Amino acid sequence: xxxxxxxxxxxxxxxxxxxxxxxxxxxxxxxxxxxxxxxxxxxxxxxxxxxxxxxxxxxxxxxxxxxxxxxxxxxxxxxxxxxxxxxxxxxxxxxxxxxxxxxxxxxxxxxxxxxxxxxxxxxxxxxxxxxxxxxxxxxxxxxxxxxxxxxxxxxxxxxxxxxxxxxxxxxxxxxxxxxxxxxxxxxxxxxxxxxxxxxxxxxxxxxxxxxxxxxxxxxxxxxxxxxxxxxxxxxxxxxxxxxxxxxxxxxxxxxxxxxxxxxxxxxxxxxxxxxxxxxxxxxxxxxxxxxxxxxxxxxxxxxxxxxxxxxxxxxxxxxxxxxxxxxxxxxxxxxxxxxxxxxxxxxxxxxxxxxxxxxxxxxxxxxxxxxxxxxxxxxxxxxxxxxxxxxxxxxxxxxxxxxxxxxxxxxxxxxxxxxxxxxxxxxxxxxxxxxxxxxxxxxxxxxxxxxxxxxxxxxxxxxxxxxxxxxxxxxxxxxxxxxxxxxxxxx
Numbered sequence: 217x218x219x220x221x222x223x224x225x226x227x228x229x230x231x232x233x234x235x236x237x238x239x240x241x242x243x244x245x246x247x248x249x250x251x252x253x254x255x256x257x258x259x260x261x262x263x264x265x266x267x268x269x270x271x272x273x274x275x276x277x278x279x280x281x282x283x284x285x286x287x288x289x290x291x292x293x294x295x296x297x298x299x300x301x302x303x304x305x306x307x308x309x310x311x312x313x314x315x316x317x318x319x320x321x322x323x324x325x326x327x328x329x330x331x332x333x334x335x336x337x338x339x340x341x342x343x344x345x346x347x348x349x350x351x352x353x354x355x356x357x358x359x360x361x362x363x364x365x366x367x368x369x370x371x372x373x374x375x376x377x378x379x380x381x382x383x384x385x386x387x388x389x390x391x392x393x394x395x396x397x398x399x400x401x402x403x404x405x406x407x408x409x410x411x412x413x414x415x416x417x418x419x420x421x422x423x424x425x426x427x428x429x430x431x432x433x434x435x436x437x438x439x440x441x442x443x444x445x446x447x448x449x450x451x452x453x454x455x456x457x458x459x460x461x462x463x464x465x466x467x468x469x470x471x472x473x474x475x476x477x478x479x480x481x482x483x484x485x486x487x488x489x490x491x492x493x494x495x496x497x498x499x500x501x502x503x504x505x506x507x508x509x510x511x512x513x514x515x516x517x518x519x520x521x522x523x524x525x526x527x528x529x530x531x532x533x534x535x536x537x538x539x540x541x542x543x544x545x546x547x548x549x550x551x552x553x554x555x556x557x558x559x560x561x562x563x564x565x566x567x568x569x570x571x572x573x574x575x576x577x578x579x580x581x582x583x584x585x586x587x588x589x590x591x592x593x594x595x596x597x598x599x600x601x602x603x604x605x606x607x608x609x610x611x612x613x614x615x616x617x618x619x620x621x622x623x624x625x626x627x628x629x630x631x632x633x634x635x636x637x638x639x640x641x642x643x644x645x646x647x648x649x650x651x652x653x654x655x656x657x658x659x660x661x662x663x664x665x666x667x668x669x670x671x672x673x674x675x676x677x678x679x680x681x682x683x684x685x686x687x688x689x690x691x692x693x694x695x696x697x698x699x700x701x702x703x704x705x706x707x
Contacts, residue, residue: 218337222344227309228333229290234595236279240267244278246595247312247331262306269303333599363412370411371398400429405457408553408574417552417583422574425454428461437469447478451572459484479523483508490517538562544608546588551601552579561585563611582617589615628664628675628700650707660705668705670696 218224231246238244240263248259267274270285281289288297292307306314316328336342343350343360350358355377365373374394379387401407404425409418418426424446431441443462447455459481466472466486474481482488488511490504504514514520521527542563549557554576561567569577579601587600592609632638642658645651651660660668663675672695673679681689692698699706 217339218344220344222337222340222342223334224337225332226335227312227331228335228599229309230591230599231331231333231595232290232308232312233278234591237277239275239277240272241274245308247308247328265303266305269305270301330596360412364410366408366410367398367401368407371395371402371407374398397433400433401426403432404429404461405454406574413552417579424450425458425461425573428458428465432461432464432468435468440471440473441465442473444475445477446474447476447481451570451575452480454573455480482519482523490514490519492516492518494518536565538565542608542611544585544589544606544612546580546585546603546606548604549580549584549601550603551584552576554579554584554601563608586615586617654704656705661701663700668701670700670702672696673700675700 227247233244234246235244243249245259245263248256248263250256251259263274266272266289270288272281272285272289278286288305288307290308292310293301293303293305298304312328312331315324319325319328337344340346343358345358345360350360352358354362355373357373362370362373374391377391378384401409406422406425406429409422415423431439446458446462450458455478462472462474462481463484474485476482485508488504488506488508489502490511492499492501492503493516504511504517504520511517512520512524518527540560540562543560544563545558545560547558549559553574557580559580569581571577584601584603587597588603588606589609589612590597591600592606593612593615630638632641639658642661645661646656646658651657656668659665663669663677669675670677670693673693677693677696677698677700678690679693681691683689693700696702696706
């Protein structure tokens, strides 16, 4: 049913009725609002018939409808309920499911998709396995029971697990491999993670350490490892663990090259190369090179000045006072490893959520607070992690998530197109004398549409050459020389 995901997309009652303070007459059923005239009239008639047959006042808030009747409204009547009330009702969710399965309209599909949310699979209850597979047990536990354990618990379970006779012979190499891999994960400090934890919910630091644990477990030597700022998002405690792992890789006769700003990582390096002295056009030179002591002695290195303390960033003398009358409060948060937290976020100030990697920072902010605010304000988005109440959300007008996903909608997007300045630049070129003589408008200077762009590379500036069993190679377009435009536009 779920294809081994453990979850299925189902119509979410919280998205269907985002504001329970509204009445049925005022449009509490968001999924039935803003339809065409004919469909809107049909839904209005269905709501009116529901209210008449089940004795529900259409002007009371949705939250005040008796729970049993609200269930009938959302899920429809059973045969027994239809006999009791003398009327049958399809239900909002069955109606939306039927429309989803029968419609051929892409726009209708897109609109209905906004009311879908992830729910545990009804058949496997999130275990991802069929009933037959769950019947197989080792040490009294099914595979689902074992994957629900933390890495530390799983280590203890397999330490205590023993077999006799022929089973011991078969299990011995398997247990040895399991012990080894669990030990690597314990060593890098992710022993608190459950084995079934979704990779999408892992923090950046957890991802980094798990990948490094895999490399340590491989036992390879003579490998060159290249890491680009691996301490981003890591707590100081986790940085120490990371430097220990990097040192362990180097001790196995490997080369570890790290691009980094963190003081602790720099200090642990055996050889340091400082590039500068500034950024952009002011950079590109090797300022200092060698062991840490030799680099610290350099007079030109900005890095050395900050490491020795001769240069520093001063802390502010005063800070803005916090107004606790204006805050968003979450109560009873218990998503992932959060344990029934009550937390307040003051508004109109700079709030920092910190803690060691895996302590629950991203879970609290992105999986609970952000999603809860999106549900309250935008009436959309995925289901937030478990929490009891959110207070003060009415003080927030809009919520914007700034993440590390790629900007723009096409591979041709760049910072200029993303912030909108390129539109003004194209308009400026369209107003030049040469452009007016040739009849060029702003669209002529876009590399996203045909006309002014180079058609040989479709405005990309580069061409991709498929190498079959090797990685693809990108070469500069021979027609436009990487400019993205055809000759007429460039003239």
